[in-house]
Amino acid sequence: xxxxxxxxxxxxxxxxxxxxxPAHASGNYEAGKAKSTPCAGCHGADGVSxxxxxxxxxxxxxxxxxxxxxxxxxxxxxNPIMAGQVEALSDTDMQDLATFFSKQQGLYLKY
Amino acid sequence: MKTxxxxxxxxxxxxLAVPVQAAGDPKAGQLKTSMCAGCHGIPGWRxxxxxxxxxxxxxxxxxxxxxxxxxxxxxxERSHPSMKGIAGSLSEQDMEDLAAYYASSYxxxxx
Numbered sequence: 001x002x003x004x005x006x007x008x009x010x011x012x013x014x015x016x017x018x019x020x021x022p023a024h025a026s027g028n029y030e031a032g033k034a035k036s037t038p039c040a041g042c043h044g045a046d047g048v049s050x051x052x053x054x055x056x057x058x059x060x061x062x063x064x065x066x067x068x069x070x071x072x073x074x075x076x077x078x079n080p081i082m083a084g085q086v087e088a089l090s091d092t093d094m095q096d097l098a099t100f101f102s103k104q105q106g107l108y109l110k111y
Numbered sequence: 112m113k114t115x116x117x118x119x120x121x122x123x124x125x126x127l128a129v130p131v132q133a134a135g136d137p138k139a140g141q142l143k144t145s146m147c148a149g150c151h152g153i154p155g156w157r158x159x160x161x162x163x164x165x166x167x168x169x170x171x172x173x174x175x176x177x178x179x180x181x182x183x184x185x186x187x188e189r190s191h192p193s194m195k196g197i198a199g200s201l202s203e204q205d206m207e208d209l210a211a212y213y214a215s216s217y218x219x220x221x222x
Contacts, residue, residue, distance in 0.1 A: 052175035061165035077189060110170030110213055111144070111152035 027062065027092070032100025035093055038085060039101075047101040058106025065098035135174060135204075140212025141219050143205055146197050158191070169213040177210035 043049045047058030071077035073086040150156050150166045157165050183189040184198035
């Protein structure tokens with residue numbers, strides 16, 4: 001009976017964790033780093049842009065970055081510079097870039 | 112003459128060195144976050160079905176970029192149902208204040 005309770009508690013904890021943890025795009029960090037050179041010109045080498053009109057990417061949620069890139073590519077989000085940049089990116093490229101920038105130090109959750 | 116020249120040089124240097132700040136007030140912005148914090152202030156919060164992804168982190172983001180994003184939502188250039196509604200209810204001063212708050216290190220009155 002006790003064993004069953006532990007099992008139940010473990011399952012509940014696992015479920016709670018899977019719900020609360022942010023979803024991460026399953027990109028490759030090193031591949032993303034290698035592909036990030038064109039981004040650095042505006043967003044900074046580590047995603048900490050020094051130009052106020054260009055957003056910082058460092059530390060941003062990876063699935064948000066991936067979503068933003070996909071929206072630019074689909075034309076749902078419009079920006080002349082970004083439209084050109086994403087044109088040649090594959091789905092894998094976008095996931096890799098999102099993963100790389102999400103793991104840099106910069107943005108933080110602010111209440 | 113020498114003093115005048117030096118003053119002039121100092122003024123020019125200062126003007127170059129001080130970054131252009133959005134006209135927002137972080138303290139005023141902090142008082143306007145009630146509509147933002149329910150999503151952007153919750154760790155791991157995600158957007159609603161059908162397009163599910165983590166909402167972006169705002170802490171440390173450039174104020175100019177946040178203002179531009181809010182205006183784009185208000186004007187329909189960027190589409191997201193809740194952000195369109197919320198940005199639509201904000202004045203330009205509200206946007207500047209909120210952006211200044213999220214960009215700054217000010218996190219509210221000490222208690």
